[in-house]
Every structure is written in C-alpha cells, then in structure tokens.
Amino acid sequence: MTRNTRTLAALAGVVVVMVGASFAAVPFYNWFCRVTGYGGETGVASQGSDRVLEDTIKVRFDASRERGMPWEFKPEATEVELKIGETGLAFYEAYNPTDRVVAGTASYNVTPYSAGAYFIKIDCFCFELQVLQPGERVRMPVTYYVDPGIVDDREAKYAHTITLSYTFYETELPEADVSAYETNQETQVN
Secondary structure (H helix, E strand, O other), rough: OOOHHHHHHHHHHHHHHHHHHHHHHHHHHHHHHHHHHHOOEEEEEOOOOOOOOOOEEEEEEEEEEEEOOEEEEEEOOOOOOOOOOOOEEEEEEEEOOOOOOEEEEEEEEEHHHHHHHHEEEEEEHHOOOEEEEEEEEEEEEEEEOOOOOHHHHHOOHHOOOOEEEEEEEEEOOOOOHHHHHHHHHHHOOO
C-alpha cells in the first residue's frame, strides 16, 4: 500500500466517523437533555411524588404559536403556587377559528434551565398530536409536580419560580383524520 493510498484511506475513515457522529448528535443531545434537564427539558413520571415538602414554589405558564399557526392558544391561569412535591393540574385552551381541520404539536421548555430536571410531567397534551376541527375549542390538561430533590441541588434550589412554556406548531394532518373530516362534511351536506 502506498503512502498516498494510506492517507486517502485514513481521510475516508475520518469522513465516515464525522458523518456518523453528526447523525448520532441529535439523538444523543435529546437523551442528554432528558436525563439532565439541560435546555429546560422536563422529566416524565407515571405518578405523583411520594414526598411533599412544606416549601412552596411558583409555577408560571406561558403559551405561544409558531408564525402561521392559526390557532388561538393560551393558559387558563398564568401562575399558581404549590408545595414542592404536590401534584398540580393546569389547563391550556386552544381554539381553531379557521374553516379547516388543523393539527398541531406542542414543544415545551422550562426556565430556569437548572430546574428543568425537577419539573416532572405525569400527563400532558404535549405528548400527543392535537387535531382541532373548524371552530373547535378544547381544554388541554398538564399534570405535574416539582421533584423535592430540587431543594438539594446546588443551583436549582435557588429557583423560586419555574416557567413552563409551550409553543404550538402546525403539523401535517394524519390521513385518517382528513378522511374522517371529509366523510363527516359529506354527511352533513346530504
């Protein structure tokens, strides 16, 4: 093997590793954020905390929409105070003022970022695609708690207010929902 051939093979190997690393970066980053709460990523649990402290914390709720998303979207309450470890229930309202079916997906984050790993969702509308019929208004629940471990975290223990923010994005409507809506429209006309 000549020196040029070895150099070319080494460079090709570097390119293959770099391309592989670029594809692995997004799933790795998502995993890292879920585990550490970095970037405001929340935790998920199947039930509430088994420990409730006397200390309280404020939770603020924020709502926004991607440019072009036709829905109206807002929290029913903008702020609550609850005990750390206590299960909370908040509602967001979405309204589709258009004359067409619109599907949406919500992304979310928590600030301050240091509190993200301690904000635990038990159930959330953001876990599933939301589909609203023309003129439909819905209440969407979020069940959550703030993990008592927050009081022992070197940085997060100084968070006295946590803000949960959602942004709704219009999503391509699943074919089954389009067909069901079209069938419903034909039935109403006849």
